[in-house]
Structure formats: C-alpha cells, structure tokens
Amino acid sequence: MKHDYLWDGSGAPDPEVERLERLLGRYRHGERAARAPRSQLRLLRGTGIAAALAAGVLFYFSLAPRAGYRVSNMGDVHFARAGDVLEVGAASASVEIESLGHVELLPGSVVRIEDTGARFHALFLERGALIASIVAEPRVFRVGTPAGLTIDLGCEYRLEVTSDGRSLLSVVKGQVEFGYGGREVYVPAGASCESTLTRGPTPPIFDDASDELRELVEQLSATGAYAPFPAKLPYDPELLERLLGFEDREDALPLFAMMTDPGLPFGMRDAIFDRLHEVFDSPESVTRAGILAGNADMRQDWLGVIDHWWR
C-alpha cells in the first residue's frame, strides 16, 4: 500500500505537513493552554480570565493517573488512595485534588475516594458535608452522594448529605450540573437545590430569594412529579400561577428547571414558556415547540442568554 503521510502518518514525513503540525499542535485540546499564543495571553490577562488558562494547564497535568491524594489535618492519615474511606473527626480535614484544587471535609463527614485520576477525580460523600474548590475543565471532578451526582463545570460549591438522606447543593462560584434519577438541573453561582433518593433534585433557587418564593418552590416540590414517590399529590394550579407572577429575573431560575421537566403537565410547561419568553430574550434558534419537546440544544441556547442575567 502506498504510504501517505498526510492521510495516516505513514511513510516519509511531508516537511510542510510536519511544520504545520508543529505550529498548529500548540492549539490541541489539552496542550493549547500551555502554549497559547501571546496575543491570547494578553487578552486573557486583560479580561481577567487567566484562570481559564490555568485550568487548561491543570487539566493537562491531571490526565495521568496518580496514586492518591494528600490529606491534611486527619491525625495519622496523610495520604488517601482510591477505595479508601475517610472518616473525619471533630475538626475539618482537607484533601488536595492534585493540582486541581482542594476539598474541605467538614467535621463528622464520611467520604470515599472513588478515583484519583485514572479516569477522572471522584469522591463519594456518604454523610456530612464538604466544600469543593476546583479549577478544572468540566467533568474532570465529580462528587456522588446517595441522592445525586454533582458534575463540576469549574466552580466552588458546598455539598451536604443530611441524616435523613437529602443531598443539599449550594454553588458559590461557577456552575454545577446536579442530577439523579433522570432529572437534572443547572445550578448557577449563588443558587441552591436539594435532592432525595425518591425524586431527584428540586428546582434550584437563588439563596437571596424571598421567603415567599422559597416556600412556594417547596410547596411545588411536594406535589406532582416532584413529590417523593409514591405519595404523589396533584399539582395545584394556583401555586404555579403565583410562581409565574414573580417579576425579578432571578426568580425565574426555578421556572427554567421546571419548563423542560417531562414530569410536568404540558399546560404548565406551556405557561412557563410564555412567562420566560416575556422576561428574557430568546435566540432565533429557540421555538416553543422545540423547547416543550425537550430539544436540548434549544434549551442550551436559551440558557446562554438567560444566564447573562443570573451572573
């Protein structure tokens, strides 16, 4: 078979192709951050997002499997490997997730180390609470709980497993995808939600939301598709009417999660779409039919616009 360097790298290298590979290889995913052109470096410095560059570098170095994590303030335990279970005493302990950041384990927590970088970095919080501060590309770091999995999208968040089995998530910086049992919600910085084994995550709300909104979302979360199985109570249309009446854009965060939840009656999702469409611009790519049919691309497009108001 004839050798063809451009096609499959076989045979004598074509000098021009080799030169272009060397030149453009600096942009390769996982390598480009370390060798970004300086004109980009200037832009990154100027816009204050050099952290993104650092994240790329850290991601690059995170690819190789490591033996374990350094542990601080846990008595004789200084190192943890995959499979180890850390039982935290009366004082907080800290786990260094390689060069990605660290996780503070709060007193009384029990955390299992699931993966130390062979595939990704993963912990499982059996009980207690942790605060994760991670600078990494998405999906590199994750924390499981009995009632949900947090997928890090580059952020800082607090996660707690309560004695009654609920998982509570509060995002401090960045954004987190939180999912369980087929229900997934997007939680931006400043917002929280909780998840249980029987219903998955509730619609998130911002931490500074009014008590009225908070109570309303709690009430809605106890009915219909959000109700803990098997005690399903019907939705109360009046609750939704009240939720639709909130005027602040931040108060629409739970609506966005509910709009595409397949468990909600179509009429409710239709009303939510109308309200969100009224409050936020929607890109041309977004249509009512597409959104209500669960078109994920449209949802993501619209979220891209709405998110601007939430940050």
Place this chain on the structure above:
Amino acid sequence: MVRSDSEAGSAEAELVRRARGGDRAAFAELYDDHTGLVHGILISMVKPQDARDLVQDVFLSALRAIGRLERDDRFGPWVATIARNRAKDAYKSRTPEVGLDEIMDPPAAGAPEEEPDGADEEAERVLAVVRDLPEAYRETLCLRLVEGLTGPEIATRTGLTHGSVRVNLHRGMKLLRERLEGLGMRGCSA
C-alpha cells in the same frame, strides 16, 4: 492492542447505552474519547479561546440530549453536529473577530504590551489562513493538523467515508499550500 472500527463502534455504542441509563462514568469516557473531535471542529470555526469555552457547552448539550440519540453507534457524528451548530451560533452572536487581512497586516497603533515570539505569531496567522478555507477542508485539516487525528480516525469519528476525508485532506492541503505561498508563508517546499 489495536481495535478495529467495528469493535470501536460497538464499544462506543455500549458506552452510549450506559450513558443514556445515567452512568456518568460512561459519559465521561465518551467525553474523553471525543474532546479532540469537538475541539478540532470548533477551532476550525471560532477563535481558540472561544473553542475552548464551547467544548463544555457542546458536551453539556450532548449530556442533556443523549436520550434522543437515535443510533448508539453514531455518537461521534452526532456530537460533531452539535459542535458545528454551537460554533455557528457563537459566530453569529459574538462580536466580529479580527479578519484575516488584519491578522496578516496588524494595525500599528500604539506599542504592544508584549511582543509575541515568532512561532506564536506564525501559528496564529497560519490558523487564520486554515480557517479561511472552505468548511469541509478547514474542519478536516484542523482535525489532522491541530488535533493530530489520522485520516481513518477522522472518518470513523465524523461518520464520513474514508474517500471523502482523503479528498478533503489532500484538496484542503493543496489549497492551503497555495494560499500560504501567496502570502509568503511557506516554510518548506513540497
């Protein structure tokens, strides 16, 4: 061990089935296997910094929509389509980037904060020339020259035939050589 295309396709289909069932480790594996493909497509259409940011968006979209992927063995072509659409939307919605002419002949207003070294500047200019090629060529060349995928790998992951990829590579490379030569940027003779 080298896996055949059909074995790789079957393994990928199994990952898709598991990911659809909520297995996040399986989705993470799909992410790892396809980031080069997604990033290569994105960088053929948007600036490098935007491409890096959009990789996350593309996989978030894929995660949300994987239940609607009709053929389990077509994750690559499917996520490639999402990447192209995201890049097109980003291109439409963001401020116009610097044109090729400006990159080739930058304005001399004010002293630069920091002089780029020769290789970095050359890379920036060559990438701009690649991205100015017709879509089929620029995407295939970015996957080959930026991400380091071979022609057969590009074909498997994008769902294109080997023949199409080979044609795009060779015609794209020929056009790229001509344009670089026209701009006085050819480093070696073929």
